[in-house]
Amino acid sequence: MKLLILFLVLGLIAFYVGYLHADQPASHVEINTDSIGPRAIEELTEKSIVRDYGLAWQTLRNALENNQGSALDGYSTGFAKDEFSRLLQSQLKTGVHVRYIDQSHQLTAIFYSPSGDAMQLRDRATLELQIVDGSKVLSAQQVTRNYLVLMTPGADRWLIRDLESLPEGRP
Amino acid sequence: MSIRALLTIFVVAMISRPLLAADLQVPANVVAGDDFTITSSNREGGTFYLIGPSQVGKRNAVSGSEINIPGDEIKNSGLYTALLCSGGDCASATFYVKPAAPAKLSLLVHPSRVRVAEPNAITAVALVFDRFHNLVTEPAQVEFQAIPGEGQAISQSRAASNGIAWIRLTSGKKEGPVKVGASVGPAKELRVVRQVASDACNLRIKPEWSSGKFYVSTDPVRDCSGNPVPDGTVISFTKTDRTGKTTVDAPVKRGIARVQMPIDGSARILVASGVVTGNELNVTGKQ
Numbered sequence: 001m002k003l004l005i006l007f008l009v010l011g012l013i014a015f016y017v018g019y020l021h022a023d024q025p026a027s028h029v030e031i032n033t034d035s036i037g038p039r040a041i042e043e044l045t046e047k048s049i050v051r052d053y054g055l056a057w058q059t060l061r062n063a064l065e066n067n068q069g070s071a072l073d074g075y076s077t078g079f080a081k082d083e084f085s086r087l088l089q090s091q092l093k094t095g096v097h098v099r100y101i102d103q104s105h106q107l108t109a110i111f112y113s114p115s116g117d118a119m120q121l122r123d124r125a126t127l128e129l130q131i132v133d134g135s136k137v138l139s140a141q142q143v144t145r146n147y148l149v150l151m152t153p154g155a156d157r158w159l160i161r162d163l164e165s166l167p168e169g170r171p
Numbered sequence: 172m173s174i175r176a177l178l179t180i181f182v183v184a185m186i187s188r189p190l191l192a193a194d195l196q197v198p199a200n201v202v203a204g205d206d207f208t209i210t211s212s213n214r215e216g217g218t219f220y221l222i223g224p225s226q227v228g229k230r231n232a233v234s235g236s237e238i239n240i241p242g243d244e245i246k247n248s249g250l251y252t253a254l255l256c257s258g259g260d261c262a263s264a265t266f267y268v269k270p271a272a273p274a275k276l277s278l279l280v281h282p283s284r285v286r287v288a289e290p291n292a293i294t295a296v297a298l299v300f301d302r303f304h305n306l307v308t309e310p311a312q313v314e315f316q317a318i319p320g321e322g323q324a325i326s327q328s329r330a331a332s333n334g335i336a337w338i339r340l341t342s343g344k345k346e347g348p349v350k351v352g353a354s355v356g357p358a359k360e361l362r363v364v365r366q367v368a369s370d371a372c373n374l375r376i377k378p379e380w381s382s383g384k385f386y387v388s389t390d391p392v393r394d395c396s397g398n399p400v401p402d403g404t405v406i407s408f409t410k411t412d413r414t415g416k417t418t419v420d421a422p423v424k425r426g427i428a429r430v431q432m433p434i435d436g437s438a439r440i441l442v443a444s445g446v447v448t449g450n451e452l453n454v455t456g457k458q
Contacts, residue, residue, distance in 0.1 A: 115281035
């Protein structure tokens with residue numbers, strides 16, 4: 001019986017470690033555009049936002065995991081890219097890692113500029129946030145976080161220009 | 172105890188481990204760039220970690236019950252996690268750092284060139300930031316201004332929602348640059364929009380004979396607000412006589428358009444620019 005429990009625990013740990021290090025696909029992203037304004041969202045733009053926001057999180061996750069600043073170029077720009085780059089630099093300096101394992105994002109589009117050059121969204125993200133020092137997991141929490149996101153169009157995709165986490169309960 | 176119960180205890184223990192020793196106290200109101208202190212019930216200290224949106228900090232051998240955080244370490248607003256780890260256990264606290272007061276603006280103005288007297292043709296979007304480039308999500312009043320080359324400035328106030336305020340403006344009646352600005356607190360930004368003449372209006376043509384040749388020329392071509400249309404604007408002259416119907420396009424040069432037209436007998440000449448038509452001439456050719 002004890003041996004069985006030991007095997008189960010080891011199996012669980014192996015699964016847990018494997019899960020952490022797997023190259024995660026883009027997470028599930030949904031969007032609600034009912035309250036967007038003043039410009040109505042175009043069908044193609046809506047699809048692009050969903051696709052590019054998911055890919056932006058995927059590249060952020062990979063960049064943080066592998067300390068690869070170049071991975072940020074694809075889907076972030078401006079202040080967001082500066083912030084993520086600073087985070088990477090401090091990770092390298094301290095040996096402490098932040099690991100985001102995002103599972104889902106519920107986007108609500110709230111502002112689309114009349115000229116179509118900026119969109120603001122709220123994201124209610126379900127993710128696992130891990131803080132790792134070297135190889136030791138200091139903290140692993142399943143959290144729901146609210147983000148205020150500013151996206152702007154690039155040549156062939158939408159880019160995250162600003163990403164701010166908000167306290168729970170903010171409308 | 173069943174295997175299922177053991178597994179449940181294991182998973183819960185793994186996930187909630189940091190929460191069990193949550194003895195870090197963070198002030199309720201922390202503002203970006205301001206120093207503050209975290210209080211710990213653990214007087215033995217340990218390794219302190221501060222994880223924010225754009226940094227991870229680590230301090231070894233923190234001792235005492237008060238951990239001072241300099242403003243430099245919390246320049247970015249957002250959610251932070253503080254961890255104090257000692258002997259394999261970590262105490263944690265998650266807290267929000269608010270943006271500082273509005274100090275910077277990003278102003279997006281479109282288009283850069285607009286026709287005069289176009290309703291709601293100019294849009295200005297202002298994004299309100301603090302001195303660290305955090306979007307200021309607290310309500311703020313943004314003052315928008317339109318300053319024409321001549322005439323009085325117009326200003327209107329808009330409340331920023333989630334750090335964004337915007338306005339639509341009608342272009343002025345006189346061509347020339349108009350400065351569109353926005354201000355909040357000490358921050359002010361200006362952009363220039365060029366207003367250009369609109370479509371031609373009240374087109375008028377007149378006949379001219381010169382050295383035995385017949386010419387048709389326009390009066391100075393202006394839009395409905397009296398602004399001269401730009402050189403190069405195409406004016407179409409259509410002549411109908413017994414040989415048939417002929418249309419000649421001529422660009423405006425130095426404010427007028429002029430064409431030579433051979434006349435056979437009597438002819439009717441019409442003028443148009445885009446969808447705008449002008450007066451009609453009835454002329455008879457010289458024998």
